[in-house]
Amino acid sequence: MLNVGKIEEGFVLDHIAAGKSLSIYHHLQLDKLDCTVAIIKNARSNKMGKKDILKVECDINMLDLDVLAFIDHNITVNVIKDGEIVAKKDLILPREIKNVIKCRNPRCITSIEQELPHIFVLTDEEKEIYRCKYCEEKCDERF
Amino acid sequence: MRHLMNPLDFTTKELEKLFDLANDIERNPAKYAHACEGKKLATCFYEPSTRTRLSFESAMLSLGGQVLGFADASNSSAAKGESVSDTIRIISCYADICAMRHPKEGAPMVAASKSSIPVINAGDGGHQHPTQTLTDLLTIRSLKGRLNSFTIGLCGDLKFGRTVHSLINALVRYENIRFIFISPEELKVPDYIIEMLKEKGISYEEVIRLEDCMPQLDLLYMTRVQKERFFNEEDYVRLKDFYILNKAKMEPAKKDMLVLHPLPRVNEISVEVDDDPRAAYFKQVQYGVYVRMALILTLLEIQV
Numbered sequence: 001m002l003n004v005g006k007i008e009e010g011f012v013l014d015h016i017a018a019g020k021s022l023s024i025y026h027h028l029q030l031d032k033l034d035c036t037v038a039i040i041k042n043a044r045s046n047k048m049g050k051k052d053i054l055k056v057e058c059d060i061n062m063l064d065l066d067v068l069a070f071i072d073h074n075i076t077v078n079v080i081k082d083g084e085i086v087a088k089k090d091l092i093l094p095r096e097i098k099n100v101i102k103c104r105n106p107r108c109i110t111s112i113e114q115e116l117p118h119i120f121v122l123t124d125e126e127k128e129i130y131r132c133k134y135c136e137e138k139c140d141e142r143f
Numbered sequence: 144m145r146h147l148m149n150p151l152d153f154t155t156k157e158l159e160k161l162f163d164l165a166n167d168i169e170r171n172p173a174k175y176a177h178a179c180e181g182k183k184l185a186t187c188f189y190e191p192s193t194r195t196r197l198s199f200e201s202a203m204l205s206l207g208g209q210v211l212g213f214a215d216a217s218n219s220s221a222a223k224g225e226s227v228s229d230t231i232r233i234i235s236c237y238a239d240i241c242a243m244r245h246p247k248e249g250a251p252m253v254a255a256s257k258s259s260i261p262v263i264n265a266g267d268g269g270h271q272h273p274t275q276t277l278t279d280l281l282t283i284r285s286l287k288g289r290l291n292s293f294t295i296g297l298c299g300d301l302k303f304g305r306t307v308h309s310l311i312n313a314l315v316r317y318e319n320i321r322f323i324f325i326s327p328e329e330l331k332v333p334d335y336i337i338e339m340l341k342e343k344g345i346s347y348e349e350v351i352r353l354e355d356c357m358p359q360l361d362l363l364y365m366t367r368v369q370k371e372r373f374f375n376e377e378d379y380v381r382l383k384d385f386y387i388l389n390k391a392k393m394e395p396a397k398k399d400m401l402v403l404h405p406l407p408r409v410n411e412i413s414v415e416v417d418d419d420p421r422a423a424y425f426k427q428v429q430y431g432v433y434v435r436m437a438l439i440l441t442l443l444e445i446q447v
Contacts, residue, residue: 107270108247111247134248134249134252135248136248136270
């Protein structure tokens with residue numbers, strides 16, 4: 001079993017679906033931050049069988065919880081201070097997401113007006129359906 | 144300031160008020176003949192739609208207002224690459240209200256977000272055409288005296304027809320409506336609409352032929368079945384006559400049934416039906432003007 005050391009200050013994203021950690025790494029733009037990141041793939045999990053974990057040594061405020069919730073709201077966010085878990089953050093599906101995914105409808109106004117933000121709105125919380133704010137096309141993308 | 148993007152933007156209570164106003168305009172056109180004097184409507188049509196544009200222009204002229212605009216994107220600054228956001232900022236300086244049709248879905252919403260004048264969605268691609276739905280509702284309410292408790296047959300292309308989808312969404316807000324969908328297998332109403340009806344517990348039936356349901360209908364909403372929607376010509380030839388309304392098919396229908404059509408019609412309603420008192424599709428055009436007049440007054444907050 002591979003051992004990755006504790007982090008002193010930052011956050012640990014646990015219970016990421018196996019194989020999804022790199023996608024989350026990119027969507028949270030962790031590649032642009034100058035901090036230590038450990039990406040653990042296919043770790044053993046009692047709950048999930050296999051899971052991914054991301055350990056990030058940086059301020060929790062650098063994390064966009066809305067983007068994370070949109071990608072997978074079952075991820076556990078542990079906030080670490082002085083090497084210990086001091087808080088667990090619940091992820092709630094965001095009402096609206098901006099410039100996280102692009103509308104793929106070729107008839108949508110965003111397909112010709114490049115400067116428009118791509119905004120998706122949560123239209124069905126139970127079924128977790130997001131629709132483009134402009135053309136109402138359903139988003140089928142979930143990384 | 145309000146805009147109209149979607150037929151559901153107005154509550155049923157607000158629609159009642161709008162339709163009462165439209166009916167008052169119908170009864171007393173002279174009372175409203177100068178209501179919009181000094182006001183200008185801009186019709187910004189990025190794709191041609193003569194009927195809708197003329198209906199808006201007729202509505203504004205009947206209110207004593209004036210109209211300006213363009214009827215085709217090639218005659219506008221869009222051809223030079225101007226964004227919808229910039230265009231509406233300019234139009235806001237020229238007019239008091241704007242009706243916009245655009246081939247791209249959501250374009251009027253982008254305009255509304257940057258506009259300092261009310262924007263009416265006059266059709267955006269296959270997405271919404273709210274004033275058509277308001278026209279349909281006003282026609283039904285005016286000629287039937289109610290918007291609840293009836294069986295409506297929707298016939299033809301129910302898969303791609305945006306007017307049909309909008310009308311269904313608007314009618315499910317009223318009580319005791321029963322839908323009968325009459326279409327070929329290839330052009331059935333989309334699953335998400337069927338799911339929505341099931342969720343709301345609204346009664347519906349799907350049939351292949353008009354003859355299968357005519358005696359049950361209080362309203363028949365016809366749409367065009369286009370040849371290009373079929374996979375092969377054989378199917379089209381086999382099925383197309385099922386969806387052509389003629390005198391013989393009108394025979395078993397109720398004496399007070401109404402036939403509606405968003406127009407233009409091609410051959411799906413035989414001209415011999417035009418003189419039948421139940422044919423309401425030309426009256427529907429007139430109601431389209433009244434409802435647009437009422438809408439302009441409402442959005443400009445003009446009280447007469």
